[in-house]
Amino acid sequence: MLSVIESKICKLQQEFSNDGTCDFTFDRSENNSFFSVDWSVNDVALFSGDNLTSLKKLLMTEPGIVDLCYIDPPYNTCSNFIYADNRKSPETGLLGSHEAWMQFMLPRLVIARELLKESGVIAISIDDYEFPYLKILMDRIFGEKNFIGNIVVCRSKNGRGSTKNLASTHEYLLVYGKSNKVALRGESDEDTIYDKADAYGKYRIDGLFRKKGEGSLKSDRPLMAFPLYANLETGEVSVDPCEGWEKVLPKDSKGIDRRWLWGETTTRERVWQLYSSKNGVIYVKNYAGKESGQKRKKIRTIWNDPSLYTERATNEITSIFGQKIFDTPKPIEFIKKIIDAMSEENALVLDFFAGSATTAHAIYELNKMNGANRKCILMESSDQIPNNHVAYAAGYKRIVDVSIARLKYIHDKDQEFKFEVFE
Template sequence: MGRRRDNLFIEGDNLDVLPTLEPGSVDLIYTDPPYNTGNDFAYADSFRSPDGGRAGRHRAWVEMMRPRLSAMRDVLADTGAIFLSIDDNEAAYLRLLLDEVFGEANFLAQVVVNLNPKGRQLGGGFATSHEYLFVYARDARRCVLDASSPDTVDASDFPLVSDDGRSFRHLPLRNTNKKFNPVTAPTLHFAVYGDPLTGEVSTTGFDGAVEVWPVFGDGRPAVWRWSRPRIDERPDDLVCREIKGRGGPRVDVFQRDWLHRDGGRRKKLTTIWLSEEVGSTDTAVAELKALIGHVFESPKPTGLVRRILATMPSDAVVLDPFAGSGTTGHAVALANATDGGTRRCTSINSAEPTRPGSNAALAGFATVADITRARLAAVERSIAG
């Protein structure tokens, strides 16, 4: 066991290590468990399938994962979330297993991650270019995960510029969702007053103002998105304009939606993450090679984990129970160095032997845990230096 500034590394089977961690002490789990390729698992426990077929391998994988997911759930805080990478071989089984352990109500997302944009060219069939991220909350009602990011905001969506140089766009103050109407939200159906020449808007009449009611495009009554008090608090963020309606010109009220307001803007993350946004297997190999050599075949890119980290507070306690090459710890150190965060990461890895004749073995790494340890030490040196 060795301590780093941002990282704690523990060598051992995660089924033995996880119960030693304090229950509810972890805010975020990201992990990349072993995929079911038909080979034996390093984490086989005592389970053995009576047959060697595909169904037996699925059962073996599920029985390997079930107690470990339960142990992960125990250490996860009520406000926390877990992200798991997986490919098509076990995606369906993992989804059912996560529903069992965490509960269907705590499912947050199934994200498609484009880690291999060129697609796998070996073998027959389709050129697979993606994997998945399953996202679950410990308790969806209390989870603090923010599924948005400043990195996905497109400045071109804000084409207007104010006199003081700020970019913005116009959004209808009217609620465009027809589920919200004078019947379902009666307190938001009221008249406001606006002058389409000056743009001024108020909840009370003034010289030159016309009365404006919220209506849908077809003329049916609608409701505003803002209450009277909010309109009174932020009149400078509203503008009255004449527009071309279906029945001819009419006056309506719009919100000035600023590109930057109150320290920054975020946009909801989609459930497809492209390699140009989060990195690819190729960039992940290059990251690891720059630190300790080409010693791991399919690491995850730090950009993927950094996007995950950005959904949680910057002081999150992070856990990776299948640490592999150490990508999670690396990403935590980079994120802290970038934004001044105080995230702490615990990485767990078993002493699984490296494959004889592999790049890792030829480089002197006897176990995968040796790779994790070496990478985290190299990250510490590179950031400190």
């Protein structure tokens, strides 16, 4: 398997380079026991060091284990961040100044794909600058047919006044599946209010049991126009007569004889799902989804909510660390939304550009909120923090020390949250 991946990476490296070079190999002498996290104890495993090394080692030990990979790579902005964000090549060839960034991302994305389960998903944050180049890389690595979609994420109200004519208020979340086996869980449908409850769970009333439209006449299906009996006080419905209960036929408001949605046998089996109003109108109860009591809807492709704005993330970092010691954090709610919509409640999530460990914080909150049991693998660089950076002045020496500090912060709040660091 390793040789196949080596040659895949080499082929792609040559395709996306001006000079056709390839320098990728696995070091087969690596100790294969590298990855042994006790998941019965830990919620998070953090690998310190270059993520390419950690990804290679993880692949050599445990391929195909990840359900969801979320990454927020350096966007190549050339800013003076806590981490290096300047990977620009001379502007030659088709890829212009983007070649170096693509070469950096390429082997990491190929290995990330190998680490995913067949049903696995990858979601990548990116802005306009590298978006087209990332899309091309992803199409080549994951396959165009596995492109799930691109979500526009609003990151501020007024935008960064970065260009002369436009204030950019958005970035992207690019989503691919490893294969066509992917079935995303979907966004929780917060617009839906389930205001009633019975022994079968929370429900709402929104659909008539009388059929409407084409084929709805009694003459269309006479056997589906049987009488029902309704308790107008409690809302209960029965197929058999009960003393004191109202007999109801599927007549519409104009007195036309129509039919029910189900035949008599199905109605008997599922009569608990029917509800009668005080006027004897029969409805079908619409129950909330089983998981977390929430109904789900397809993920929408524009996310615009103040809880997802960058400002929110900055406030979170300041409240955790006392000052803004990390330049480009994501808001906890943003990563919670991704994880909740794109992975099951027992998923293993990988973030190999972990930064201030927001992904771990999001997992912790989701697990606490709805009794989920997601686990997470983080990777972060152990490079030294520039000595003119505010994090250095605050006592942090390596970038990964910031990730570790966030994990400790969560553990100090709640001792049940456990993590292990692999240096």
